[in-house]
Structures are given as C-alpha cells and as structure tokens.
Amino acid sequence: MAAIGVSASLLFEALKRTGMTDIVCVPDTHQKSLIDQLLTQDAISFVQVCTEDEAVGVATGLYAGGRSPALLIQNTGLFACLNSIRGLSLDAEIPTFMLVGEYMRQASVKSVDDQSRVVNLTEPTLMAWRIPFWRLESSDDLANIGLAFEWAYSKKGPSVVLVGAPTT
C-alpha cells in the first residue's frame, strides 16, 4: 500500500500527547510542513542545530537536565549520526526518539524495494543495529508516535518512526 502524507496538524497533536518537551532538528524535506508548524508554536521547544551528531548530543544534554527531548531528522542524517547513536543512545542509554523522513522514497513502493540506497538500506541498518522502528505511512499510524516515544523512554535507548511520505 502506498504511503500517504500525514497532516502536520495531526502529527503535531500526536507529538504533544507524548509529553515530549523539545524537538532537536536538522531540517528534513519530508517534514517541512511539520517544521513550519513547530516554528510557530511554543508547546514544544524547537532547537535547530547544524548536524545530526550535534542533535544527539544536544538531546543528551537536555535529557541530563531533566527534559524529555526527541529528534526530527532525515534518513540521510540518520546514517550521518550512527556513531553518536552508538555512543550516546545505545552505550549511554539515552532515550532517543527519532522522527526520520524517508527522503527520496517513491511513496508507492515499499522502502526495502526502493531503488534509492538511502531508502532501501534504512530498515536493514536499523535491524542490524537492533534499533526498533515503526512506520508512519498514513494517519492510521499516528498511534505509533506514542508507542515509539514510550519505548525510547522506558527502555532508555533509540527508537525510530519512519515518515514514509511528505507531511501535508
């Protein structure tokens, strides 16, 4: 079944329901409308940084300081920060919930069958690293936001929600 873009407003409400306090972000093309919404509200603090490695570090500092942060990044950025995920999210057991946009994915094709490596390698990489992931393919999957966030904080480690199509 093809991925269908989720409304940024509905996604924002799902994020708020988790109780997350901060979103640390390196902008993602797929989540542009969500980012636009996050920039105009103050329920969740929005912290934009230069790289995804920094994002994992800033989230670690926020967590140490008593906050409950999350990351918003692109699939390319997930690959870029894997060593930081290894050192901080996994080894240091820092809860790291990540909303990851599947940039370059053809929405009508399953990710593992996509012709683009940045798409078809994402799930196998997460499985190899034993990082649990959920999908956001349509608004029917919004409950996965809460499940993945709760997993990260209860198990103290990384979790990912893969955003299959651009938010609307």
Add this chain to the structure above:
Amino acid sequence: MSSPRGILRTEAVDLIASVRNNSLTIVTMQPVAAWKAIGQHDLRNLNLIGSMGSASSIGLGLALAQPTEKVLVLDGDGSLVMQLGTMVSIGTHKPQNLHHIVFNNGCYETSGKQPVPGSATASLTEMALASGYTDALEIDDLTHAKESLYNILSQRGPTFTSLIIIGQGEIPRAGTSHAVRSDSFIEQIAKMRASFSSP
C-alpha cells in the same frame, strides 16, 4: 630563546576549580583524570570519554534545559573540531549560562600526539566570536589568569576560553583528600537528571 607559551593541564584544572563555584560541568578526554583527582567529579559533573566531539553539544543541551544554572564545558581542541558546527549552534541559541573552555594542546594525545588540524593556523577564539559567542579569551600563562577567567565566567554567555596547554603536570594520587566517584556515565546521567526532578 623564549620559553613555550602555555600552562600545565594540572594548573588549568586548578584554575577552573578555583572559580567554578557550584557550576555544572562537563569534562571530556585529557582533563578528566586531573579534574577527578582534585575532587571535582561530583554530582554536578559529567565525565565524557570517547564521545567524538559531543562535549559542546551536550553542554548546549544542558544549558538550555537548566537556564538558571551556570554550565562549564571543559573541552579539548581535537574534540571540538570533530563537531565544529556546534560553535555555530551555540552562537545561534546564545545560552547566557554556557561557558566553553577548551584545553588547547594542539595534538591528539590519546592516539600518539598527532597535530590537530588547524592547530597552527586556525584561531578557535576568532571562530568563537565569529560564531556569535559574547566574548573569547586566550590564557597562556598564570599571571592574572584567575582574575581573567573569573571575569569572563561572570559575563553573560556564551563565552569561550582557550587554555594553551604545554604538558600534563603531576596528577595528585586519587583518594588522598576526598572520596572518588567511580560510577559509569550512565549512572552519572541518571543521577544528574534525578537531581533536577527532585522536589
């Protein structure tokens, strides 16, 4: 022939400890042992080993989380340049409570003292000011060092201090005058987080 400019790492940690007051601290790589040996690894300190440049970004997060607490990041020059963009992020978010102190020895001691790229040509203090830090200072001898460091840490941040390090010095034997923490980074994080959650 003039003597090389710089101070010993042990002198540097003593200097910072003398003006730390009750600041939160994050220490990475080479200063960790010396900082711990003088009793500074308390419940308001995080020791970070092998984080590949994350000290400054963790410090930024901690400063944003606790804006009424002063946060000192004791960084290495090699560590800093691994995630140099964090200076731009710090300059963008401008946490007034963040003070970034770099132990600048020009080399990667852990892996065999290879020179840090740019150590002879790139000015970290100029980069800090260009990134948006409010002030930057270089300290290469102990004359007036305590007064200078105290003054910059009293300013509205984020500030940047580069300590020119020319050697280790003799680290006091651990446990001679104070208890020594031996908890893991996981435990340190948990305890620091819990301290902010307690009523």
